Amino acid sequence: MLLDQFLSHQKFPRILILRLSSIGDVLQASPVARELRKAFPSAYISWLIESKSQEVIQDNSNLDSVFVWPRKEWNAEAKKTGDYHALVRKNLAFVKQIRKEKFQISIDLHGMFRSGLLGYLSGAKYRLCLPNSREYAEHFANVKVKTGNFPTVFSRYLSVLKEFGIHRTEPEMEMQISxxxxxxxxxxxxxxxxxxxxxxxxxxxxxxxxxxxxxxxxxxxxxxxxxxxxxxxxxxxxxxxxxxxxxxxxxxxxxxxxxxxxxxxxxxxxxxxxxxxxxxxxxxxxxxxxxxxxxxxxxxxxxxxxxxxxxxxxxxxxxxxxxxxxxxxxxxxxxxxxxxxx
Missing domain, CATH: 3.40.50.2000 (Glycogen Phosphorylase B;)
Structure with a gap:
């Protein structure tokens, strides 16, 4: 079943967005969550992010949950202790936690190998990747997103939404303040x-x-x-x-x-x-x-x-x-x- 056919039958899609860093990039990608929420108000939408940038996406009203991956902290600890088996166990446990959510769609807005791999390991049946990505990230995707010359970073991020039938979008960044x-x-x-x-x-x-x-x-x-x-x-x-x-x-x-x-x-x-x-x-x-x-x-x-x-x-x-x-x-x-x- 193609993504558009799946969405026509599924009123409560479970969607995982991956933009791991950095602060500005995460905020520039944030309109994707808002537009998905507008189009699918009953969807379960989650964001996967590294710990350094988590504050700018936490409390976002368009998200149901946020997965925080302390990648650099875990890597630094493994380098210090030499216990790389523990590093592997932590990452496997983290992936297991993601898979428990039974995501049906993953959207890789980071466009690099590690984000593409995480999208694949999430277990999502439909996997999209940011156009013009790097490090062969697109090879983990199975839903084709059109590449091209994008006039702004916002148009590049929002281009993935066309696969959801969303064509009119606004590049308004969001950061909730408690x-x-x-x-x-x-x-x-x-x-x-x-x-x-x-x-x-x-x-x-x-x-x-x-x-x-x-x-x-x-x-x-x-x-x-x-x-x-x-x-x-x-x-x-x-x-x-x-x-x-x-x-x-x-x-x-x-x-x-x-x-x-x-x-x-x-x-x-x-x-x-x-x-x-x-x-x-x-x-x-x-x-x-x-x-x-x-x-x-x-x-x-x-x-x-x-x-x-x-x-x-x-x-x-x-x-x-x-x-x-x-x-x-x-x-x-x-x-x-x-x-x-x-």
Whole structure:
């Protein structure tokens, strides 16, 4: 029986979505869950993700469950102890847990060998794979998804939905913020004297050095924004980003609030939701800001802004000339922020 025939007879399909990482990619794939829920309101929909990115998909109202695979932690433990038999046992037990859910359809939105293998091992009869995948992931699939040249990352993810008869889709990312995280944000803001929509966020770090805008430029931009709007600057980032944000703190005349390493991803989302504008390079927190509806100014260098960015009036991206992030000027960023101000 073909997938469309199966869906015409099955009102309660059990669907497993696989997008294992990273933060931005998971959020960009999140519209798939929403569109499936709209088309199949009684379906059982689950998401399989690695532990580092789990916070951005947990509590998603379109999902019935989330499987968290601590792949890197298990691998690190096996390397440390030398007990690779234990690693195999853990992974087999994890697969057994997935198979208990009796998924009928798996959708591999990661498009690599390990995600394709997990989709196959899930026991799903109908297996789809992201078009233009890598590492032979498509060989684990048995439902053909059309390949092609996709203008945006969202169109690539959403293309798999055509196999479900879903043709009209919206590339709206989603990240649910809990009441607990909302309360944390309110307390955090009160502690630092921040008001709703009354502060700018600078997020200077990215996962790759060639995606980072210079700290000197961030510092000068921060001072320009404070001089113009008399609104404070909040610096965010992971604990490992502290050397980077310290340079910005040291370089600014108007000392910013440095919360680097003090909040988790959910808390970052809750705080960001209250900000006036979020200014960042191409990195996970940028897409968290877009998912929670905060206006963003994004700095792109080696990655294609047209491919990864949402075309929305409250999200502005600036592509560095010659694919170089630091070719973006301070005045370009400043004008973009001014454009978003009421």
């Amino acid at each position: 009441l607990c995280d909302e309360r944390f944000a309110m307390e955090f803001m009160a502690n630092y004297g921040l008001k709703k929509k009354g502060f700018f966020i600078l997020n200077p770090a990215t996962s790759q050095p060639n995606k980072c805008w210079s700290t000197d430029k961030f510092a000068k931009l921060g001072d320009m924004l404070v001089d113009t709007y008399q609104l404070p600057i909040l610096l965010l980032g992971a604990k490992s980003d502290r050397p980077l944000t310290k340079k910005i703190v040291d370089g600014m005349r108007h000392k910013p609030i440095d919360a680097t390493g003090l909040v988790n991803l959910k808390q970052l989302g809750a705080i960001t939701k209250q900000a006036r504008t979020f200014i960042s390079g191409d990195t996970g927190p940028l897409y968290i800001a877009q998912a929670v509806g905060t206006p963003t100014v994004a700095i792109f260098g080696p990655t294609n802004a047209n491919y990864y960015s949402l075309e929305k009036k409250n999200h502005i991206f600036i592509q560095g000339r010659d694919a170089c992030t630091n070719n973006v000027t301070i005045i370009e960023l400043y004008r973009a922020v001014r454009q978003l101000m009421p």
